[in-house]
Amino acid sequence: xxxxxxxxxxxxxxxxxxxxxxxxxxxxxxxxxxxxxxxxxxxxxxxxxxxxxxxxxxxxxxxxxxxxxxxxxxxxxxxxxxxxxxxxxxxxxxxxxxxxxxxxxxxxxxxxxxxxxxxxxxxxxxxxxxxxxxxxxxxxxx
Numbered sequence: 001x002x003x004x005x006x007x008x009x010x011x012x013x014x015x016x017x018x019x020x021x022x023x024x025x026x027x028x029x030x031x032x033x034x035x036x037x038x039x040x041x042x043x044x045x046x047x048x049x050x051x052x053x054x055x056x057x058x059x060x061x062x063x064x065x066x067x068x069x070x071x072x073x074x075x076x077x078x079x080x081x082x083x084x085x086x087x088x089x090x091x092x093x094x095x096x097x098x099x100x101x102x103x104x105x106x107x108x109x110x111x112x113x114x115x116x117x118x119x120x121x122x123x124x125x126x127x128x129x130x131x132x133x134x135x136x137x138x139x140x141x142x
Contacts, residue, residue: 044100049107057115062086064112065105067093073132080128085116 056063064087071077081087092105116124 044104049104053108053111063088063090076135077132
């Protein structure tokens, strides 16, 4: 007597393969969509960096939002900004940036830098940059 091809094990196997294929297809499209949105900078479109910085300053939440390749001495620079100025560093992106992100970050950082310069003096960031570059880890990246 032959077994029918529609036994529960075969049906389960076929349904499992279909489910895995559907999930793979779904998540591939979602990842592609998310990557495209990030690449085009959709999360920064329409955001006003200056107004957000003003709100953060008013609430005492000082942050800088750098983007681009980490420069030499970044780790020490981050620590010095935190220790001396009370400023957190919140990197937005690495080497791959887009126009909306750059416009937002530049407006945000300009406002925070203006506030810090008024509070600590116009050369405070130069001083921190110079000090950060004196440490061994900064010299390794040059």
